[in-house]
Amino acid sequence: MIESKSRVAIYCRLSEEDRNKQSETDDSNSIQNQKSMLLQYALEHSWEVYNVYSDDDYTGSDRRRPEFNRLLEDAKNRKFDIVLCKTQSRFTRELELVEKYIHGLFPLWGIRFISIVDNADTANKGNKKSRQINGLVNEWYLEDMSENIKSVLTDRRKNGHHIGAFALYGYKKDPDVKGHLLIDEEAAKVVREVFTLFSQGYGKTAIARMLNDRGIPNPTEYKRLQGLRYKQPKGKNNTLWKYFNISDMLVNEMYIGNMVQGKYGSVSYKTKQNKPRPKYQWYRVEGTHEPIIDRELWDRVQAMIAQKAKPFIVGTIGLFARKARCMNCGYTMRSSKNHDKHYLQCSCRHISKDACIGSFISVDKLEKAVVFELNKLSAEYLDRDELEQNVQFNNDLGGQREALETETAAYQKKIAEYKKGIRELYLDKVKGILSELDYLDLSKDFAVQKERLEKLVIDTQKHLDVIERKMLIGDNRPQLIGKYTNLEHLDRETVEKFIDYVLIGKKDPVTKEVLIEIHWNF
Numbered sequence: 001m002i003e004s005k006s007r008v009a010i011y012c013r014l015s016e017e018d019r020n021k022q023s024e025t026d027d028s029n030s031i032q033n034q035k036s037m038l039l040q041y042a043l044e045h046s047w048e049v050y051n052v053y054s055d056d057d058y059t060g061s062d063r064r065r066p067e068f069n070r071l072l073e074d075a076k077n078r079k080f081d082i083v084l085c086k087t088q089s090r091f092t093r094e095l096e097l098v099e100k101y102i103h104g105l106f107p108l109w110g111i112r113f114i115s116i117v118d119n120a121d122t123a124n125k126g127n128k129k130s131r132q133i134n135g136l137v138n139e140w141y142l143e144d145m146s147e148n149i150k151s152v153l154t155d156r157r158k159n160g161h162h163i164g165a166f167a168l169y170g171y172k173k174d175p176d177v178k179g180h181l182l183i184d185e186e187a188a189k190v191v192r193e194v195f196t197l198f199s200q201g202y203g204k205t206a207i208a209r210m211l212n213d214r215g216i217p218n219p220t221e222y223k224r225l226q227g228l229r230y231k232q233p234k235g236k237n238n239t240l241w242k243y244f245n246i247s248d249m250l251v252n253e254m255y256i257g258n259m260v261q262g263k264y265g266s267v268s269y270k271t272k273q274n275k276p277r278p279k280y281q282w283y284r285v286e287g288t289h290e291p292i293i294d295r296e297l298w299d300r301v302q303a304m305i306a307q308k309a310k311p312f313i314v315g316t317i318g319l320f321a322r323k324a325r326c327m328n329c330g331y332t333m334r335s336s337k338n339h340d341k342h343y344l345q346c347s348c349r350h351i352s353k354d355a356c357i358g359s360f361i362s363v364d365k366l367e368k369a370v371v372f373e374l375n376k377l378s379a380e381y382l383d384r385d386e387l388e389q390n391v392q393f394n395n396d397l398g399g400q401r402e403a404l405e406t407e408t409a410a411y412q413k414k415i416a417e418y419k420k421g422i423r424e425l426y427l428d429k430v431k432g433i434l435s436e437l438d439y440l441d442l443s444k445d446f447a448v449q450k451e452r453l454e455k456l457v458i459d460t461q462k463h464l465d466v467i468e469r470k471m472l473i474g475d476n477r478p479q480l481i482g483k484y485t486n487l488e489h490l491d492r493e494t495v496e497k498f499i500d501y502v503l504i505g506k507k508d509p510v511t512k513e514v515l516i517e518i519h520w521n522f
Contacts, residue, residue: 007080050080060093160285169219208241257291327505418450
């Protein structure tokens with residue numbers, strides 16, 4: 001009986017820090033070298049190459065790598081027998097993924113993992129510890145690298161150097177001086193026109209419509225047309241100027257020569273997600289580049305914006321703020337007022353002739369519709385006695401306690417892993433696998449991490465004790481039940497608690513009813 005050849009999937013990755021691209025369409029030299037090495041290795045072992053998966057310009061901590069995820073999907077479907085990489089870190093730098101796939105799912109799927117340079121091979125049971133140590137070292141490398149990069153970027157921001165991937169609309173990167181901006185005259189003309197029109201009394205929506213009618217591309221589309229590798233946001237009408245484009249531009253100090261950065265900060269080194277930072281944490285350095293807008297025009301515009309600013313009225317204008325969206329184009333609806341009545345209308349309605357059909361509804365009508373549906377759900381699905389037993393109270397202290405308990409469990413699991421790692425390192429030292437020096441270095445790192453996590457457990461437990469005391473002080477469940485059942489009116493707190501978003505359609509010409517689609521938070 002002739003044995004079938006093993007099918008091998010080759011995975012290559014080029015990280016952002018070591019890329020050396022010849023052009024935007026070509027693979028890097030590093031990727032080519034990896035492919036050549038791995039193909040040669042497969043040939044020497046008489047394996048059949050099923051496919052080559054290649055991710056260019058991605059870090060080892062990025063879980064959104066397209067080819068990486070395609071490989072995992074094909075592995076799940078048993079399309080090959082072996083995953084072959086140059087090093088384990090090319091596959092992933094996260095210990096969590098090492099355990100999940102290399103030591104967990106791959107064996108279940110009958111897949112062998114091999115990395116050539118660091119000699120990782122799941123067919124060799126004896127080197128599992130070294131693979132785990134590699135995973136830990138890579139994890140520490142990611143964290144240290146993240147902190148080092150953050151420190152360097154912070155220093156550059158404080159010194160007024162531009163560090164963004166793309167220059168602000170109206171500017172371009174100086175090819176001769178890193179971190180310096182030059183005026184892009186084509187876009188700067190549009191910026192000057194926007195400030196001038198607003199100073200002459202034109203509204204932000206009217207300015208957006210004027211630019212769209214003349215076919216002037218918005219900032220994101222302009223970057224794409226300039227050949228920059230800028231990803232367009234998904235959705236309809238993403239090439240049009242909108243209210244927020246104008247609004248953001250009019251208050252951006254970059255246009256008077258001040259470098260303002262750090263408005264957003266990363267959530268974690270393991271994700272590319274960012275969140276807004278408070279204004280006092282921004283990095284602001286004056287006079288770092290040539291201004292597009294002179295100070296007199298800037299001051300006049302800021303005074304007009306301050307004068308036109310309307311107060312946030314809870315329960316009227318602000319009741320459905322950021323919650324109501326147009327069913328046709330998907331954009332957030334804006335509030336307006338006419339004869340003392342408040343309305344919501346599509347933000348794209350007036351920016352271009354063909355931008356949107358224009359959804360429109362009064363706040364009162366939308367509030368009544370939401371109250372009716374919420375009370376209907378309450379009557380149909382909620383048993384008042386059961387609700388009274390289970391409703392969260394004292395500002396969701398129960399949820400806070402559960403989150404802290406989950407954190408504590410995660411910390412304790414990691415502590416157990418470090419303890420196990422220290423024991424296994426000691427056994428390897430006794431067996432002569434590790435030298436005394438290597439054992440001391442590795443065990444010291446493990447001990448430091450274990451001590452850090454043990455302190456976190458103590459701090460979290462203190463926080464849990466505080467929450468437990470608060471929960472014993474009082475139970476306001478009956479008040480909450482009365483607040484959220486048999487409603488007559490809404491307040492902002494209720495809207496935030498129960499509604500994810502609401503889609504508003506066009507009024508039916510026959511029934512005169514506006515189509516409303518409510519998406520709940522539960």
